[in-house]
Amino acid sequence: MDLSSINPLLLLASLMVASTPILLAALGELVVERAGVLNLGVEGMMITGAACGIIFSTLTGNAWLGFAGAALGGLMLSFLFAVLTQVLLSNQVATGLALTLFGLGLSALLGQSFADARPPAFPKLDIPILSDLPVLGPVLFRHDGMVYIGLLLVVAVWYFLSRTRAGLVLRAVGENHEAAHALGYRVVLIRFGAIMFGGACAGLGGAYISLVRVPQWTEGMTAGAGWIALAIVVFAGWKPLRLLLGAYLFGGVTVLQLNLQAAGLAIPVEYLSMSPYVATILVLVILAAGRAPGSLGKTFHASR
């Protein structure tokens, strides 16, 4: 084994890249859950986003359009979830599972003719001055645009939830939908919006895997990233800024085990590959979660 082959700066830089898909998906789910809806279909929406991203970017030759298509794909899938859970009042846990199973099949079907497609290169930003800084430059400032969009979204969601009136209404709907309804807020409408935002974010996260991290299409390529995103929302105690910490923690474990594999650690690859999942479980156990939104996962029906 040659541990000296692991460059800590490169490790930190790839950590930001590795955590971006989960960060995006988890951020969307955080908003959904703050609105009181538990969407377990993140994995399905992510993988559909990954497939849509490949399709749109190869057809148009533009990676940004690929991301837009992925967001649209995730959004449409989440719309199905919204109709089922908000209009037809189905069980959210079961519907979320159905969404994941459906998304896995749908993405496999959509992506099968794009198995050999190579998505267009997604350029890394070269920010003048900043990216030339020693140490900080390569770690923080030489990534592609989506990494920064992810970070900006975290700040935007934090600002929205804690500093705006609309965010307060959304949280009210999540804490107590009966009370919010009594105050005249459109519970179902607000939840539709939140669910679709979550779907678009999950789609973006999935596309980041298929367009930047891998970059190509393989069936089931998200490999549980959506479920880890769900776990990180719990870990973060439903707070956007803590979400960043959770995503980086997970990204760190992923990158580290990949580097250890490459360095030829004397542990079989399979056991190293398990580590992100085991780490997620450990994190869930060790860190007592914050308080979940009061109406999380409950069905709302305005009876009169």
Add this chain to the structure above:
Amino acid sequence: MITLERRPQPSRAWSYLSPLLAVIVTMIVGGLVFAALGKPPVEAIRTIFWDPLFGDFASYFRPQLLVKAAPLILIAIGLSFGFRAGIWNIGAEGQYIMGALFGAGLALAFYPSEARWLVFPLMIVAGTLGGLIWAMIPGLLRVYFRTNEILVSLMLVYVADFLLDAMALGLLRNPDGMGFPGSRNLQQYPAAHNAELIANTGMHWGVIAAFFAVVAAYILLSRHIFGFNVRLAGQSPRAAAFAGVSADKMVLICLGLSGALAGMAGMFEVAGPSGQVLASFNVGYGFTAIIVAFLGRLHPVGILLAGFLMALTYIGGELAQMNLQLPRSAIQLFQGMLLFFLLAVDVMTNFRIRFGRQKVA
């Protein structure tokens, strides 16, 4: 103006009708999807649902029905208890793998024993135990650390999957296999082989276990205090707590039961139809069983029927893959769609549709 009005009591008629309606709607929409793929829709649907049972080569496919349905039913019966009580074990796939690994591991530890009376029963115990242990992890973590059992059980699927890879390449690899991955073939190891009991029927010990599980679950749910407590815990957790039903105990029992049955299913599969510990051993029965459980309305008899229907889509799907070059993922999509439509149609069980504006009382 269309509004939904809650029924005073869930409609019995709709609770029987909605799975049927969901199947029909799925067939129609599925047919449209197949047509969009450029395949003849009616022929595709017939290939999936009719030909395996009554087509030209039905005698070859019919035994497969039992082989494929048994693990689905066995796992779904276990899951149904938890789902009724609001305990979501969605990691049955992992428990299924662990059952197979424990069962096969025990058999291979005894190799080349000829004492079938000893090895085979021990394998069943080991397989059951393997699934049970794997399901107890989310159970105990939920009881002692309040972690979410959905996420933990699902994470453990990936862990089990990698463990399976590691075992197929490492500890359980066939020493006489000339370096190929995979364990010894248990089909060629008489003491451990879960063989067909009656030739050309597909009937093996796992099928018997599945039927037994259906009967036991029916009695447990309708005649035993445990079944009552499960239903109570699901419908009103507060009432259950006042009635002295320990929520923690319920979590452990429901997860343990589903894990044990999933593990048993995995052991029967690895010792029989599959034969080998291989990386490609699991084909998603643990996830499809979730669909089976819901499609069967969490009722043992319903699950029995739903299990056969889903087994049919597996077999018919393979047939359609061969005859019509229908992609495998189309079948996966089809199965996902079925659960979707079921959940959508289910609204009619608890609500009725009112047309026109309601008068203000």
